[in-house]
Amino acid sequence: MTLTNTIRKFGRGVAVVGAGMSKFGAFPGKNSRDLFVEAYQEMLASVDKGFDPRDIEALFIGNYSSDLFENQGHTAPIMADWVGLAPRPAVRIEDACASGGAALRQGLMAVASGLYDIVLVGGIEKMTDLPTERVTDTLATAADMVYEIPAGFTFPGFYAAMATAYMAQYGAPTDVFLQVGYKNHESGALNDKAQFGQRIADIMEARKKSAAKKGQPIPTWANEMEFLHDNRANPMIAWPMRLYDCSPISDGAAAVLLVSEEIANRFTDASLHVIGAGQASDGALHDRATLTAIPSAKKAAQDAYAMAGVKPADIGVVEVHDCFTIAEIVASEDLGFFAPGEGWKAAEDGVTARGGARPINTSGGLKSKGHPVGASGVGQVIEIWKQLRGQAGARQLDGNPSLGLTHNVGGTGQTCVVHIFERR
Amino acid sequence: MVDNIFTGTAFYKAVGEHKLMGTRCKACGEIHLPPRPICPKCLSGDVAWVEFGGKGKLTAFTVIYIAPTAMIAAGYGRNNPYIAGIVQLEEGPSVSAQILGLDATKPESIAIGAPLTASFVERGEGEAKKTFLAFNA
Numbered sequence A: 001m002t003l004t005n006t007i008r009k010f011g012r013g014v015a016v017v018g019a020g021m022s023k024f025g026a027f028p029g030k031n032s033r034d035l036f037v038e039a040y041q042e043m044l045a046s047v048d049k050g051f052d053p054r055d056i057e058a059l060f061i062g063n064y065s066s067d068l069f070e071n072q073g074h075t076a077p078i079m080a081d082w083v084g085l086a087p088r089p090a091v092r093i094e095d096a097c098a099s100g101g102a103a104l105r106q107g108l109m110a111v112a113s114g115l116y117d118i119v120l121v122g123g124i125e126k127m128t129d130l131p132t133e134r135v136t137d138t139l140a141t142a143a144d145m146v147y148e149i150p151a152g153f154t155f156p157g158f159y160a161a162m163a164t165a166y167m168a169q170y171g172a173p174t175d176v177f178l179q180v181g182y183k184n185h186e187s188g189a190l191n192d193k194a195q196f197g198q199r200i201a202d203i204m205e206a207r208k209k210s211a212a213k214k215g216q217p218i219p220t221w222a223n224e225m226e227f228l229h230d231n232r233a234n235p236m237i238a239w240p241m242r243l244y245d246c247s248p249i250s251d252g253a254a255a256v257l258l259v260s261e262e263i264a265n266r267f268t269d270a271s272l273h274v275i276g277a278g279q280a281s282d283g284a285l286h287d288r289a290t291l292t293a294i295p296s297a298k299k300a301a302q303d304a305y306a307m308a309g310v311k312p313a314d315i316g317v318v319e320v321h322d323c324f325t326i327a328e329i330v331a332s333e334d335l336g337f338f339a340p341g342e343g344w345k346a347a348e349d350g351v352t353a354r355g356g357a358r359p360i361n362t363s364g365g366l367k368s369k370g371h372p373v374g375a376s377g378v379g380q381v382i383e384i385w386k387q388l389r390g391q392a393g394a395r396q397l398d399g400n401p402s403l404g405l406t407h408n409v410g411g412t413g414q415t416c417v418v419h420i421f422e423r424r
Numbered sequence B: 001m002v003d004n005i006f007t008g009t010a011f012y013k014a015v016g017e018h019k020l021m022g023t024r025c026k027a028c029g030e031i032h033l034p035p036r037p038i039c040p041k042c043l044s045g046d047v048a049w050v051e052f053g054g055k056g057k058l059t060a061f062t063v064i065y066i067a068p069t070a071m072i073a074a075g076y077g078r079n080n081p082y083i084a085g086i087v088q089l090e091e092g093p094s095v096s097a098q099i100l101g102l103d104a105t106k107p108e109s110i111a112i113g114a115p116l117t118a119s120f121v122e123r124g125e126g127e128a129k130k131t132f133l134a135f136n137a
Ligand SMILES: [Zn+2]
Pocket: B025, B026, B027, B028, B029, B030, B039, B040, B041, B042, B043, B044
């Protein structure tokens, strides 16, 4: 493959001046448009100097599969109409779990091209109406239905297979995966938008209380790791990935407002400028030269860093696509924060915890915050928005970070989208 | 008029005859499995069928407890987990396949690098009967 390594730049600068999200979780009786309205209204309220929504010129909506999840196709114009923005153009962008990141990229390019000055980027997914098996089947369609799925693979299964390759190559123990899940629950407990806003210790306490109330034997876990090793509390999904290694089935929506850089201060004095963007694609997992890294993530990151003119060490806030715990470890290497094979040690040593030297997923990540797949890539931007503006509350990072990065993966890495943001 | 014969339908027709067929690029010699009409290495469209020997080694695997509906219909699930894996063939390319003949209840005992041989599994009845590619220890 020859690909020119010309450093690409946007035609003009683009800034994020508003960001909002619905709570992520399971919401019977609310469909994706209802959740989109919640994200949209929070986004409007987040614009520091106020904003007339009639100034929005176009909508870019990330969504994986409203068709299969809620029997509704053609969702983008519905979102536009439901917030009163028809007849503005609205387009749905689908790249599996990277749909949100891909929608952001399309919105960025639309403003950078000069076609529009103000656009809305949304991400939506409503997953919990279907039974688990049908959710599993729907997610499986993000893989190759002709050559991968007939093998019996599921999405937890693909990432579990990456985990076995990683363990064999680098000697990582299965416990380190549980530690990543533990860490993300610690942060998610500080996020009021998180689906599982509970520490593992809180979940254990609740289970004990519930058992006592029902007159059942009270579990005797001595600590969190004992709970996470318990096959009943934390059943195997696809060895070595257990339930608490997997992001949940979620409903949710997120929305951000993008404007051309020249007019950003009309809306806020603390906007996030998108200084780096990269997206890459790939084939089936089995066709890759490596199973212990995601090549599309490395390529997307390389392009984003080059455009931004920054190095991994410069980044202060990082949201990575931890659809499974192994994915967070691999991402921490693909993004250049750790050398290949060193990511698991950093996770084990607490380097990636909120108080560590390289905090990852302060929002709780997809594991704890939830993973409404088409919304996740946009939801990541909300954490960067809050952290870089000093609005992350109890989970706010020290040191007044000014650079943030989002890493959004589709499938097993058939797509990866990376963005780098700078607060100015 | 291009009539692409290097299709998934052709691949699975060969699997139905218990043959593992891919392509070889006549321009650069790259071998592909499954078959590809365009060589991803040199972009040539000049490819020919090649049959694989069926010997390979395990490069990654998992034991699946929460199965998709197709595998549940085949009798798998929480109480009867199965192994899915990636197998690198001796000729170079890798494929995804169910792995048979290894103990799914003892994943710690399964070695990356284990030698495997292609085998073919029939599932379904009558019209719905299909042959799937698997590998056996
Ligand atoms: Zn070739």
